[in-house]
Amino acid sequence: MLSKDQIAQRISKEVKDGYYVNLGIGIPTLVANYVPQGIEVEFQSENGVLGMGPFPYEGEEDPDVINAGKQTITTLPGASFFDSATSFGMIRGQHVDLTILGAMEVAENGDIANWKIPGKMVKGMGGAMDLVASAENIIVAMMHTNRAGASKLLKRCSLPLTGVNCITKVVTNMAVLDVTDKGFVLLERAPGVSVEDIKAATEGTLIVNGDIPEMQF
Amino acid sequence: MINRTVKNAEEALTGIKSGMTLMVGGFGLSGIPENSISQLVKSGATDLTCISNNAGVDDFGLGLLLQGKQIKKMISSYVGENDEFERQMLSGELEVDLIPQGTLAERCRAAQAGIPAFYTPAGYGTEVAEGKEVRDFNGKPHILEHAFKADFAFVKAWKGDEAGNLIFKGTARNFNPVMAGAATITVAEVEELVPAGELDPNQIHIPGIFVKRIFQGTNYEKRIEQRTVRTKN
Secondary structure, eight states: OOOHHHHHHHHHTTOOTTOEEEEOSSHHHHGGGGOOTTOOOEEEETTTEEEEOOOOBTTOOOTTOBOTTOBBOOEEEEEEEOOHHHHHHHHHTTOOOEEEEOOSEEETTSOEEOSOOTTSOOOOOTTHHHHHHHOSSEEEEOOSBOTTSOBSEESSOOSOOSBSSOOOEEEOSSEEEEEETTEEEEEEEOTTOOHHHHHHTOOSOEEOOSOOOBOOO | OOOOBOSSHHHHTTTOOTTOEEEEOOBTTBTOOHHHHHHHHHHTOOSEEEEOSOOOBTTBTTHHHHHTTOEEEEEESOOOSOHHHHHHHHTTSSEEEEOOHHHHHHHHHHHHHTOOEEEEOTTTTSGGGTTSOEEEETTEEEEEEEOOOOSEEEEEEEEEETTOOEEOOGGGOTTHHHHTTSSSEEEEEEEEEEOTTSSOGGGOSBOGGGOSEEEEOOOOOOOOSBOOOBOOO
């Protein structure tokens, strides 16, 4: 099984030269640490910055420069700041090439649930609904099962939806899968994880074509 | 030059009454109108509806208004980080309308720009779309969302001039420019207020026509919510 950092590392291989990328909170944020050398990528944060850099050195934090997780950040050469409507214009207008976000559940029809658990304090969807409704290239980064051991890759989501028919790829601690019209297509296994393990942990339709390679890092 | 300046927060908030709907700029605690919020606390106005991306923390930002139970309803996209908020929401004292962040921004911008409603794909197929008109464009379903209506908008900028022109800094810009001019009365507070003519017209982010009252703020705390740093090797 992969660690959160390894999930991020595997996803980083999907980040291509020239991409503008929006990273969600949690595992997706870690992807920035693994972007391959030699490619140019700009990270967008929906609170209004493109060209996000690493965290500042101690003593150099600026309360006026934060990311959507409200963390202090820096900017890189070529960065820009803009208002929230412009920011979501970039997202809705499909100018952002890749969106990586976390989820509580993903269904085989591409539905995603990641903002609300009935009966628990609901904090809100933030920008997630805008992102999943508009982006063409969305990767979900999550654990394959929840803390109780139940599958998070389902036939249909049980939790309130964030978006419908929108997820195209899922990378978990066990596998890389494409979400297609026919169900989850297994592309890669985590080192030491068998196809049987993945089948057992996947409630939704799992399509296995031929030998499934182990992930390469 | 039409002079938009007022003396201070007290004068800027003239006309605030209980039951009003307010837009409040900021993302988390970044770029919030600290002086106007303090003055709202002093005003004692209650039953307020606040349109703001977040609801502050327990002892800062809009959390200060929650402490005094001045807010009846919050319209936000994300409201974590606030115990008093959670308590009031769960006890039913506080009404909360959660809406997607891009829709929140666009409903402000629409109000500013005189657009009564617009279609967006955000929220289609979710509970956000319940009761809303759905229409397909280019084969994709969208939902109808309406411009906000508000009595006051409180925005915070880095620099401003007597004519009400505003320049923002960093990500403290966020919702502030889209709320300016989106309410009946827009109040702008700035860290530095300069005479007309000192700001380069090419660098203005929001023209003064969108700002009714502007004042120089004082004692900015600019609290950081999540201080994250790296160490030098």
